[in-house]
Amino acid sequence: MRRRGFWVALAALTVGVVLLAAGCGSSSSNNSSGAGGSSTSIPPHQTGGTITVALSGNVDYLDPALAYYQSTWQIEYSTCVKLTNYKDLPGDAGHVIYPEAASALPTVSSDGLTYTYTVPSGRFKFNTGEPVTAQSFQHALERDLNPTQASYFGSVFLKPVIAGAATFKGKPGEHVSGITVSGDQLIIKLVTPDAGLISKLTTPFACSVSKDTPIDSKGVHAPAGAGPYYVASYTPNRSIVLKKNPNWTDAAGYHRPAYADEIDYTSLTENTDQGTLQIRNGQIDYSPDALAPAQYFQLNKEFGPKGTWSGGYQRFFITPGAIVSYLALNVTRPAFSNPLVRQAVNYAIDRPAISQTSGYGASIPAEKYLPPQIAGSAQEKVVYPVNGPDLTKAKALMQQAGVTTPITAVLYTCNQPPCPDRAAVIQANLKAIGINVVVKQFDRGVQFGKEGTKGEPFDIADEGWIADYYDAYDFLNILLDGSNLPATNGNDFSYINDPTLNKAMEAANKLTGDARNNAYGAIATGLKEPGGLAPWAPRSFGTNIDFFGPKVGCQVNQGSYGMALNSFCIRS
């Protein structure tokens, strides 16, 4: 019931915001959107001004070929123009891919090996005045694939599929044979069908770059931007300045505003307790992460959708992120070799209690493999209990499995809060069905490395996954395809290697559109239904937490990349 309520609210939110966007665009009038995940209205606001932002810790890079932190993707969402993009809309509407610099979604050859994008020249312009063309994207992708640039995304997600990428050395004048430009057409040839390519090219790694952007393995600090804003300056560990792109015209008609003149990341080393105080009193206008988790409850009470603070409008936002947290059940170990025992675990764990250990609002109890941002999530059915354990069913499954209890299972988890607390809840939950959990805590990096080593003696891995890009492949194929399990550094922590499952995932990755979503949704559902392999016990989705000072309004919590910086305005 709770989940249905959530989706109904989300749908209402989406409809509201679509109407809002259609009705008022970037005007200053008062219009209600009825939104919960975004600001409830476009308040009277001034055009221009400066918004200050705090981050707890530095960013990684601002170079599109290298940036990988959530905070930098948020920046790049507002500084980039891509072939395809997500609109500045909250909820489901913000998960749909639309053409941006391209005039339409790409045409795909019947064999699935050639993608052709048409990029009308000059429809968008960089802040330097240079037009965005098909070459801008050719250069962007070749930077990703250049061995000297050493881009994670290029080497992991593009190199295996784009023709000529494997042999590309990046010498002056050399081009990747599979990426060509003909007039205003960008043609990408693949060595194997990859229907996830469109999603991959919707990430900031495929952000258009100016023809002058050099190859620099340390990353370009202030690349030219063609989005609503551009990076005017970046001093590592100290400051980032985003300025309004003077050439921004919202040519794709996505109602992407750019209200403030400047967005300044004034300090990149905020202490979370202090950061919360600074935003409370307006010394800082916004932070996506410099907040003390222990204060989420109080902040939501004061500044949430029904906040009690004197200003009356929402300043504190909790929204789901594309993050799934799960218990990987090691199928190669005696404790969990029987799928019925793994199913029993899924019925025995108390998801709300486990989520509570992370603190108020930090996670949403869930039993899905695919977070709501990922196409296919809507098609994935809810099978396991989300509101609490179903011990009757769990015990029945244990009995059906015919195993002798008690079973001893070793749980690997991290040694930082809330991992130990979470482990205690899991221990208590599984004790009820005759599984004695032995908890072993490690530093997070050590835990990750150990779990990825074949033969490591653990039965349960307390894990999570953040999307590299918004496609089911990045969750299911990456984490559950055991056809090529490495001896070390693996990601399939359940060590499941089921030929039928592998084939199904491989086939799903060749599909597009609804067929793809249905296929991935069915695969995820199939893992959970009676007779399913149940390699995981998914337990929650992560959330994004955003807190604003009193002067900021017009927030749009973009469904895929979090709060759209370009949507922020200064209340008048």
Added chain:
Amino acid sequence: MTRYVIRRLLWAVVLFLAVTLVTFVIFYLIPVDPARAAAGKAASPAEIKVVAHRLYLDRPIYMQYVHFVDRLLHGDLGYSYSSRQHINDVIRQAAPITASLVIGGAILWMLIAIPIGVFSALKPRSLADRTAMIFVLAGISVHPVWLALVASYLFGYVPTTGSFLGIIHFPAFDLFPIQGYCSLSGAAPGEICGGPYDWAKHLILPWTTFAIGYAAFYVRLIRANTIEVLNEDFVRTARAKGVKPSMVIRSHVLRNAMLPVVTAFGMDIALAMAGAVLTELVFGLPGLGYTAIHSLFQFDYPVTLGVVVFASFVVIIANLAVDLLYAWIDPRIRLS
């Protein structure tokens, strides 16, 4: 003297190499694969191998160490795994912030400690002395993080709210920043503050927090030394000869009482570099301590190693300077 200086210099080099070796080995023993961390979470084993080769991590440990020392001798601390920044730049940016905190804090703690310590020694067991000793007890006992949080709440946040505990109301005003740092030389692009005034304003609370503990310790030290010297024969003689009391204190007592204090001060300044970590963390000062802690959490070992090596270098140089200064002041040290 020359032989002594050469001997100390050689020891400093040996000590420095030993520190780098121990630090390097400690990081090598931590069972985290830096290549995996640098390659990204979905990287294939083949990709991780490529990254390991690029980062020189696929060579035996002794070769990695030789490579590290070779770079070090050329003044190159290497590159960060997580941001690929040159670590020399990271240190160059962070060191002045820590220096601002430590030097400013040290001046403040001496400004507090000398008058209180001397006054307490001159009026032992008086009400003022007892009060000073309460300050000492509190200053040594209180945890710097607690003190920092309370200070920034009371003097940073509360004034901006215009109310204290909902009981006392007053017009809201900005007193001190809750956290953050401003460059002494002026505001860099995107920074909302800079210059000497903003620099000092942002550091007053960190300096105070940082200085309290040391000041308390030094009050006790100065008080004890001064009382001891006051009872020396030469002080009694000076008084008997009719030297003015202020002259006795200034020329005979303080000069002698401060000698051990100067020694301790030299050592503590170097150690305070480590103590500054907590203050930097609470007040969001991106100094060396803050940088080291953040890099440790990110498994960005080259940065951690760089900070440790740099800090060791500073401590060794400081100790060397103190040793040489002592040898110059007291010839007996050279002979021994």
